[in-house]
Amino acid sequence: MKHVFKEGQSNRTLLLLHGTGGNEEDLLPLADMIDQDANILSVRGSVNENGMNRFFKRHAEGVFDEEDLIERTKELNQFLDDKSNEYGFDRNEIYAVGYSNGANIAGSMLFHYNDSLKAAMLFHPMVPRRGIQLPDQQGVNVFIGAGENDPICPAQEAQDLKSLLESANVDVELFWTNMGHQLTREEVEAAKAWYQKL
Ligand code: MLT
Numbered sequence: 529m530k531h532v533f534k535e536g537q538s539n540r541t542l543l544l545l546h547g548t549g550g551n552e553e554d555l556l557p558l559a560d561m562i563d564q565d566a567n568i569l570s571v572r573g574s575v576n577e578n579g580m581n582r583f584f585k586r587h588a589e590g591v592f593d594e595e596d597l598i599e600r601t602k603e604l605n606q607f608l609d610d611k612s613n614e615y616g617f618d619r620n621e622i623y624a625v626g627y628s629n630g631a632n633i634a635g636s637m638l639f640h641y642n643d644s645l646k647a648a649m650l651f652h653p654m655v656p657r658r659g660i661q662l663p664d665q666q667g668v669n670v671f672i673g674a675g676e677n678d679p680i681c682p683a684q685e686a687q688d689l690k691s692l693l694e695s696a697n698v699d700v701e702l703f704w705t706n707m708g709h710q711l712t713r714e715e716v717e718a719a720k721a722w723y724q725k726l
Contacts, residue, residue: 529607530572532556533615537565541617543608543645544570545630547652549580555625558711562625562649562720567617571607573629575600583633590680592632594657601636605644623723624648627711628681632656635689638665638698647671647726649719651711652678654685655692662696669699671722673715675707 532552542563544555552570559568573583575596584600585593612619624645626634631653637644639656642663651673670693674686683704690700703718 529574529604531611532568532570533611534568535615535617536563536567538563538567539618540565540621540623541567541569541612543622543624543634544568545583545624545626545634546570546573546581547628547630548577548582550627550630551581555627555630558625558627558716561716562723563623566623567615569608569611569615569617569622571604573633574603582629584629584636590654592656597633597636597656598640601633601640604633605637605641608644621646623726624650625719626653627651628653628709635693638662638668638670638693638696642668647723649673649723650689651715651719652681652709653689654681655689662692664697665693666697668697669722669726670701671719672700672702673705673711673719674702675705675709675712677706678709680709 542559546554552572573581575582585596624634631650636656647669649671
């Protein structure tokens, strides 16, 4: 997968996952705000939807191609295994930072694999899949940043995601703004404060 890796000075690695139509450069300023010492692994989604990069296919807005989602989640998990060996970062210290479609693939990692992520900051996520048993995620922490007026990732999705993750023993903090789908400074600062306490 196309990506950038920047070596830091701590054993933490921020895994950056952009939104639909973005690329591996998008969330670099966010990583800088959250943790300037961490390693950074920023990945470009390998699905191309009419010229827009994504992490998995969809049938329509908010209607995911489950088969593709499962396959791409596996691919990303394997990619993390491979890159931790290649670059020498700690596979057990990966903190995902995902926005929108990137948050959804990070959520999918937690829905399908344990030991895939140490923690995740999910900005404007949806429930990646319904009707499955999640692996036990005891010890995993998740921050969800959601907008009460988000037309793309409705508020109920954030609530449901919180409940489903909690059913798998994830410790979840759900942070609301009254905004829409855009990423706000307010939620990034809340995520940073949360991250610093981990
Ligand atoms: C998705 O497709 O993952 C969500 O609808 C959010 C987005 O548009 O990226």
